[in-house]
Structures are given as structure tokens and as C-alpha cells.
Amino acid sequence: MSKLLIVDDENDIREFARNFFKKRQIEVLVASGGRQALDLIEREHPDLVLLDVKMEEMTGIEVLRQLRQGNSSVKVIMVSGVEDEETVNEARLLGAIDYIHKPFILEDLEKIVLAQLMV
Amino acid sequence: MINNYFSIAGLCIGLINLGLALLISFFGKNKLHKVWSYVNYSISFWGFSMFVSGSTTDHDTAFLGWKMFTVGIILIALFYYHVIYIFCNLKSSRFLIFGYFESLVFIILTVFTNWMFGDRVFFSFHQIYYFRTNLLYNFFMFIWSVIVGKSFYELYQYIKNSKGISNIQAKYLFVAMIFGFGGGMNTAPAAWGLNIYPYGQILVCVYGALATYAIFRYRLMDVRLVVSNTAIFIGVYAFVLGIPFIFGYKYHLWEVAIWAMLVLATFGPFAYLYIQRRAEDRLLQEQRRYQSTLRRASAGMGRIKDLNKLCGMIVYILIRAIQIEHALIYIYDEARQEYVLGASKRKSGKGQFIDTIAKSSPLLEYLLNNKSFIVYEEFKQRALDLKDPLLVQITQIIASFEGALVVPIFIDKNLTAIIFMGKKESGMSYTEDDLAVFSILANQAALAIENAKFYEDVRLTHQQLFQAEKMATIGTMADGLSHQINNRFHALGFIAGDALDTIHLNQNEPMPDKMKDVMTELERAFVRVQENVVQGGEIVQGLLKYTRKGEAGFSAVDIQSVFNSALEMAQFKIKSDLLKVVHDYDPMTIPKVKGNFTQLQEVFFNLIDNSYDAMVQRKNESNEPDYRPTLMVRVFKQDGYAEIAFEDNGMGVKDEDMHKLFTPFFTTKLSSKRGTGLGLYVIKKIVEENHGGRVEMVSKFMQGTKIKLFLPVAIG
Numbered sequence: 091m092s093k094l095l096i097v098d099d100e101n102d103i104r105e106f107a108r109n110f111f112k113k114r115q116i117e118v119l120v121a122s123g124g125r126q127a128l129d130l131i132e133r134e135h136p137d138l139v140l141l142d143v144k145m146e147e148m149t150g151i152e153v154l155r156q157l158r159q160g161n162s163s164v165k166v167i168m169v170s171g172v173e174d175e176e177t178v179n180e181a182r183l184l185g186a187i188d189y190i191h192k193p194f195i196l197e198d199l200e201k202i203v204l205a206q207l208m209v
Numbered sequence: 210m211i212n213n214y215f216s217i218a219g220l221c222i223g224l225i226n227l228g229l230a231l232l233i234s235f236f237g238k239n240k241l242h243k244v245w246s247y248v249n250y251s252i253s254f255w256g257f258s259m260f261v262s263g264s265t266t267d268h269d270t271a272f273l274g275w276k277m278f279t280v281g282i283i284l285i286a287l288f289y290y291h292v293i294y295i296f297c298n299l300k301s302s303r304f305l306i307f308g309y310f311e312s313l314v315f316i317i318l319t320v321f322t323n324w325m326f327g328d329r330v331f332f333s334f335h336q337i338y339y340f341r342t343n344l345l346y347n348f349f350m351f352i353w354s355v356i357v358g359k360s361f362y363e364l365y366q367y368i369k370n371s372k373g374i375s376n377i378q379a380k381y382l383f384v385a386m387i388f389g390f391g392g393g394m395n396t397a398p399a400a401w402g403l404n405i406y407p408y409g410q411i412l413v414c415v416y417g418a419l420a421t422y423a424i425f426r427y428r429l430m431d432v433r434l435v436v437s438n439t440a441i442f443i444g445v446y447a448f449v450l451g452i453p454f455i456f457g458y459k460y461h462l463w464e465v466a467i468w469a470m471l472v473l474a475t476f477g478p479f480a481y482l483y484i485q486r487r488a489e490d491r492l493l494q495e496q497r498r499y500q501s502t503l504r505r506a507s508a509g510m511g512r513i514k515d516l517n518k519l520c521g522m523i524v525y526i527l528i529r530a531i532q533i534e535h536a537l538i539y540i541y542d543e544a545r546q547e548y549v550l551g552a553s554k555r556k557s558g559k560g561q562f563i564d565t566i567a568k569s570s571p572l573l574e575y576l577l578n579n580k581s582f583i584v585y586e587e588f589k590q591r592a593l594d595l596k597d598p599l600l601v602q603i604t605q606i607i608a609s610f611e612g613a614l615v616v617p618i619f620i621d622k623n624l625t626a627i628i629f630m631g632k633k634e635s636g637m638s639y640t641e642d643d644l645a646v647f648s649i650l651a652n653q654a655a656l657a658i659e660n661a662k663f664y665e666d667v668r669l670t671h672q673q674l675f676q677a678e679k680m681a682t683i684g685t686m687a688d689g690l691s692h693q694i695n696n697r698f699h700a701l702g703f704i705a706g707d708a709l710d711t712i713h714l715n716q717n718e719p720m721p722d723k724m725k726d727v728m729t730e731l732e733r734a735f736v737r738v739q740e741n742v743v744q745g746g747e748i749v750q751g752l753l754k755y756t757r758k759g760e761a762g763f764s765a766v767d768i769q770s771v772f773n774s775a776l777e778m779a780q781f782k783i784k785s786d787l788l789k790v791v792h793d794y795d796p797m798t799i800p801k802v803k804g805n806f807t808q809l810q811e812v813f814f815n816l817i818d819n820s821y822d823a824m825v826q827r828k829n830e831s832n833e834p835d836y837r838p839t840l841m842v843r844v845f846k847q848d849g850y851a852e853i854a855f856e857d858n859g860m861g862v863k864d865e866d867m868h869k870l871f872t873p874f875f876t877t878k879l880s881s882k883r884g885t886g887l888g889l890y891v892i893k894k895i896v897e898e899n900h901g902g903r904v905e906m907v908s909k910f911m912q913g914t915k916i917k918l919f920l921p922v923a924i925g
Contacts, residue, residue, distance in 0.1 A: 193699035196706030
């Protein structure tokens with residue numbers, strides 16, 4: 091069973107995304123902040139991470155940078171509300187495989203996630 | 210008996226009027242002046258004739274003198290009428306021709322025959338060989354009186370029907386004629402055998418002086434003043450010299466009398482000045498009153514900071530204090546390069562004045578060159594005298610403002626404002642004293658206007674900066690808000706999506722029909738929610754795009770992003786085929802700077818915009834076929850600062866304008882697409898005050914401009 095980690099400081103997002111993917115036979119892990127996410131990635135080795143960029147404790151870009159510094163090559167999809175070239179560039183440089191903009195609907199996310207998990 | 214009053218007075222008249230006549234011939238400009246000089250030559254001749262006949266004991270010489278005397282009075286009346294003919298613009302020259310003919314006849318009779326005189330002269334008043342008139346002479350006197358009478362009559366009509374300065378001139382002439390002919394007529398009774406000594410003949414001197422003054426001095430003193438001053442002068446000297454004279458005459462103590470005359474004559478001028486001042490005070494009470502009002506008002510003007518209010522006040526004061534029909538003020542507007550109506554007010558009547566006066570108006574050029582007030586009547590007269598088409602044109606311009614007086618207001622060499630003042634309601638003309646007070650008013654007004662303009666500038670600049678900062682704040686706020694709203698939409702989308710998913714997964718389970726309907730309805734509802742989420746997200750994205758990432762306060766800003774978004778802002782104006790932008794740096798290696806994205810974007814936009822305008826101007830003006838507008842952008846890192854250099858090959862800036870570039874509202878751009886003139890000022894403020902950076906500029910006229918921004922590099 092594939093493992094998907096959803097990192098978002100919004101409670102509703104974590105809860106409903108988990109519900110949604112559970113129904114598709116995907117094991118869903120959730121983290122409400124950067125530290126917890128790094129911790130879970132190290133322990134659980136998820137196949138894919140959905141990483142929110144704008145978070146209180148630590149930004150998604152920061153999390154991604156630390157991951158790469160710790161030599162983790164986990165697949166990461168960035169999720170952000172802002173079309174910010176600067177951040178997009180940085181994420182791409184740090185090897186994020188995609189960058190999707192909020193808000194989007196679950197069906198679209200499903201396609202992207204399934205495509206990555208199938209590979 | 211040589212030294213008698215009659216001959217001495219005659220000599221005085223002769224000399225004074227000869228002097229006047231020469232002066233007038235020398236300074237006179239037109240035909241009126243020329244004929245006026247003839248009048249004075251005639252009077253002079255007449256005066257000398259009395260000296261001749263009054264001072265001789267020889268019958269024949271006296272007889273010659275009286276012939277000269279007669280020729281004199283013939284010519285005086287003739288030329289006098291000619292003056293009136295020109296002055297009053299009389300239509301018919303028939304009477305004038307008659308006058309010349311008649312004069313010729315009588316002169317011939319006088320010179321070549323003795324028909325007009327009795328055959329001898331009579332020793333009269335124990336001192337003079339006086340002539341007697343005969344029938345022919347009396348007939349001549351009758352015709353002479355008709356000519357003089359007609360002159361009086363025409364002048365009187367003219368006074369009734371004219372206005373302004375020529376009216377006052379006419380009044381002078383009239384008064385002068387009363388003195389002159391009144392004085393001259395004193396010589397008549399004795400010629401009719403009456404025992405009346407011609408004491409009054411000396412008044413002719415006064416007449417010449419008065420009338421000459423009237424004709425020559427365009428800007429006149431009040432006519433009442435001249436009359437009163439003359440009267441006072443005569444009164445004082447009649448007293449000062451007369452009393453000792455009578456004393457000496459009566460008691461034959463001539464030595465004492467002469468000493469007394471000398472002493473009293475020394476005090477004469479003081480007495481004269483004292484009485485004159487008192488008389489003036491009375492006569493000019495009204496004028497003094499408003500002049501002091503104006504002086505006080507002038508002092509208060511500097512306190513008014515609003516330009517419009519100031520204009521309104523100036524106009525109001527003028528109308529109220531001087532009691533003039535109307536007043537208007539035009540203020541120079543740097544941005545529009547023309548004079549704009551600041552305020553206008555009419556006491557009564559209607560009629561609008563034009564809103565603007567072009568800088569190229571001949572009136573303005575005249576004011577700039579002459580820097581003095583224009584008294585309309587005087588100016589008009591001069592324009593007519595000189596027949597100068599430019600002056601005539603200016604006269605017409607002033608007339609279109611119904612201006613009786615034009616007061617230019619200067620600051621240094623710049624004509625800052627122009628005031629047009631209408632006629633005084635009293636019909637009086639503007640006096641020298643008035644003009645002196647107005648020049649104080651003009652100076653004060655100049656300072657007040659400068660002051661108000663300065664305040665206006667400062668206010669505008671503050672407003673502009675405040676606006677820029679407000680926009681940045683709103684941007685920052687909107688940015689934070691839209692993140693929040695976006696997240697809410699996002700969560701809503703997920704909730705709806707998951708619910709929809711649950712419905713889809715369970716749609717085929719067995720359930721009652723009613724439940725199926727409910728499921729369908731819920732499905733539709735959640736689909737609508739999702740659609741609304743997507744639409745709402747688009748709106749938020751639009752908002753974010755508009756506010757352009759106003760990161761809260763300051764953050765590490767990517768120079769390339771700022772440049773791109775500024776270029777995007779400029780797109781609406783810039784035709785990209787006209788401009789080649791060259792980056793001389795690698796976007797991936799340049800440092801980020803510590804700054805506010807929105808404000809820096811404003812700075813970059815202004816620089817691109819300025820460069821673009823300068824290059825287009827050069828392209829249009831310079832006629833260089835190979836000219837290729839290029840904007841070069843370079844970025845270097847240097848001692849903790851990023852140096853961002855914008856170098857264009859546009860018009861450049863003239864050396865004399867360089868120091869003004871960073872002052873608010875200065876612009877070198879063409880008037881058709883002139884900027885606000887705030888660009889560089891705002892750039893400097895933003896870079897130096899808000900970012901702790903520096904702006905440097907190098908520019909060569911017709912070569913280009915290079916502006917360097919130094920911004921602190923972001924740490925980390």
C-alpha cells in the first residue's frame with residue numbers, strides 16, 4: 091500500500107484529505123507542521139509528500155531544503171496559495187516534482203497523486 | 210523808466226515761455242506737441258513785446274512793441290485753437306482754415322499798415338507808452354474773442370464727453386486757459402483807455418506751466434492738487450513778497466522792505482510745504498484711507514496658505530478698498546506653462562474673463578521686458594502716438610480684460626502673476642501715490658503667492674508619498690487577507706470534495722428512492738460549492754496579482770522579479786519594438802535585496818518609464834537614422850549593497866537642470882506627455898528614506914542618462 095504524507099497546518103485540510111485518500115486504499119499520514127513532517131518522513135518513508143508552502147512554524151520551502159540537506163530524495167509536491175515566481179523557482183531548484191495552486195478540487199489532486207504513486 | 214512791473218512781467222513771460230517752447234520742441238513727439246510749442250513761442254514773443262514797449266521811452270520803439278504784441282495775440286489764439294482742434298479730434302477744419310486766413314490778414318495789416326492803431330501811443334500809469342485801440346482793432350478783438358471762445362467751448366464739450374486720462378488733460382488745459390487768457394486780458398482795459406494797471410498779466414506764466422505739465426505728464430497727479438498747489442504757491446508768495454512791498458511802497462522804506470522780503474522768502478518754501486501737505490491731506494483723505502487698508506492687507510497676505518483663497522482675497526481687497534469696478538488675477542502654472550485665472554470679481558455687471566493667458570501673449574512679453582505697471586489710458590495714448598502695431602495689439606489685449614491698470618507680480622525675474630484692475634468707481638485715475646502703494650502690494654502678493662505655492666507643493670508631495678505608502682500597506686494587508694481567504698476556499702473545496710466522493714462511492718448501494726433523491730440533491734449542492742471555490746480562488750488570485758506580492762514590510766526581494774513586474778506595469782505604454790532591454794547579469798546569481806517589493810516595483814517602473822520617454826524624445830527630435838533606443842540594466846554586488854544601474858541612451862538632461870531633478874514637480878518631459886514631475890523625487894525618497902539606500906545619477910544631454918540604485922543586500 092502506498093504511503094502519502096499530507097503536510098498542512100489547516101485541520102480541515104488534513105482531515106478531509108485523509109478521508110478522501112483512505113477510500114482509495116492509500117495509507118495517509120498527516121502532519122500539522124514542518125518538524126512533525128520531517129520526523130514522519132524519516133520514520134515512515136512515505137512515497138509522496140503534499141507539502142504546504144505557507145505554514146506558521148516553518149515554511150514548506152524550509153522543510154524541503156532540510157529534506158534535501160538530509161539527503162532525502164522523497165517525492166514532494168508543493169501546495170501554495172500564491173503564484174510567486176520566486177518560491178516556485180526555489181522549489182524547482184530543490185527538486186519538488188510539482189507545484190500546485192490552491193484552491194483546487196480533490197478530483198484534480200487525485201489524478202496528480204495517483205499518477206505519481208503509480209510510477 | 211525801464212524797471213516797471215509791466216515790462217519785467219513781460220520779460221518773465223517771454224523767457225519762461227521761450228524755455229517751455231524749446232523744451233516742447235525738443236521732447237515733443239507728435240503733432241499736438243509741435244503745435245503746442247508754437248503756442249508757447251507765440252506767448253514768448255508776446256511777452257518780449259511787452260518788455261519792448263514797457264521799457265522804452267521812445268515812441269517808435271513802443272509802437273513797434275505794440276505791433277509785436279498784436280502779432281503775438283493773433284498767433285496765440287490761432288495756435289491755441291489748432292491745439293484744441295487736434296486735442297479734441299474736431300471733425301471740421303473749416304473754422305481752423307478761417308482762423309489761419311483771418312490771422313494772415315490781420316498780421317499783414319499789423320505789420321505793413323498802421324490801420325489798426327491810432328496814430329500814437331499814450332504815456333500811461335506814469336511809466337508806459339500804451340497804445341489805444343481803434344475801430345478796426347476792436348473788430349479784430351471781436352473775431353479774436355470768437356476764436357478763443359470757440360476753443361473754450363470745444364474744450365468744455367470734450368470734458369463733458371470724455372473719460373480717463375484725456376479727460377483730465379482736458380481739465381488741465383481748461384484751467385490753464387482760464388489762467389492764461391484771464392492773465393492776458395489784463396492788458397486790454399488800458400488799451401481801451403481805462404485806468405486799470407495790467408497786474409494780472411503775470412498769470413500767463415502759470416498757464417504755460419500748467420498746460421505743459423498736462424500735456425506731457427501722462428501719469429497725472431490729481432488735477433485738484435495741481436490747482437490747489439498753484440493757488441497755495443501764489444498765495445504764500447503774494448503774502449511773503451507782497452506785505453513788505455506794500456510796506457516799502459507806503460513808507461518808502463525800501464531797504465527794510467527788501468530785507469524783510471529776503472527773510473520771509475527764506476521761510477516761504479517751508480510755509481508752502483506745510484500748507485500744501487495739509488491741503489493734500491484733506492484732498493486725498495479717501496485715497497490715503499484705502500492705501501492704508503491695502504498696506505495692512507498686504508501684510509496679512511503672507512499668512513494665507515491656500516493659493517485659491519489668496520487670489521480671492523487679493524481681488525476682494527482691491528475691489529473693496531479702492532472701490533474699483535472689477536479686478537482679476539492670473540497665476541502662472543508651471544505644469545501648464547500658461548497663466549491661469551486665479552480669481553476674478555466684479556462689483557456690478559456681467560461678463561466672463563478668459564481662463565488662461567498663453568505665455569506667448571505679447572502683453573506678457575511686454576511686462577517681462579519692462580517690469581512696470583501699465584496704466585491703460587497712458588499706454589493707449591503712447592500706442593497711438595507711436596503708431597506701433599505691437600503696442601496697439603497689447604492695448605487691445607488689456608482692453609479685453611477691461612483693465613485700467615495692469616500690475617505685474619515678479620519673483621526674481623519670473624512673472625508669477627498678473628493683476629488687472631478695472632476703473633475706479635469715482636472715475637478718478639490712478640495716481641503716482643496709488644502706484645507706489647500697489648507696488649508694495651505687488652511685492653507682498655508675490656511673496657504670499659510663492660509661499661502658498663510652496664505649501665501647495667509640499668502638500669501634494671506628501672499626499673503622493675502618503676498615497677504610495679498607503680498602497681503598499683493595503684497591498685501588504687490584502688496579501689495577508691487573501692492568503693487567509695484562499696485557505697478557507699481551499700478547505701471548503703476539500704470538504705465538499707470529500708463529501709462528494711462519499712456520495713459517489715455510495716451511490717449504488719441499495720436505498721429507498723427518497724434517499725436517492727436526497728443524495729442527488731446533495732451531490733448537486735457539493736458540485737456547486739466546488740465550482741464556487743474555484744471561482745473564489747480566481748478572484749483571490751486576481752487580487753494578489755493586483756497587489757503584487759506586498760510581502761509584509763520588508764523581505765528579501767529578487768531584483769529580476771521586481772524588474773519583470775515593473776516592465777509588465779510599463780507594458781501598457783511601451784512599444785517593445787521601440788525599446789531594447791539588455792540585462793548584463795545572470796538572474797540566478799544576483800543578490801536579493803532587502804526591500805519592499807511594491808515600493809521597489811514603483812521605483813523600477815518610474816526608471817523604465819523615464820528612460821523610455823527620454824529615448825522616444827531623442828528618437829523624435831534628433832533625426833538620427835541609426836538611433837536605436839537601448840536600456841541597459843546591470844547589477845553588481847559591492848560591500849553589502851547591490852548596485853543596480855539603469856543606463857539609457859535617451860535625451861539626457863542639460864547641466865543647468867541637473868540640480869533640479871530631484872525636486873518635486875520638476876520635469877523635463879515634453880508638455881504633451883508630461884509626467885507629474887514626482888518620479889525622481891519619489892524614487893529618491895523610497896530608496897534613501899525607506900530602504901536606506903542611495904541614488905546616483907549621471908546624465909549628458911543628447912547622450913543618455915545613467916541612474917544607479919544602491920540597495921542593501923538581504924542577509925541569508
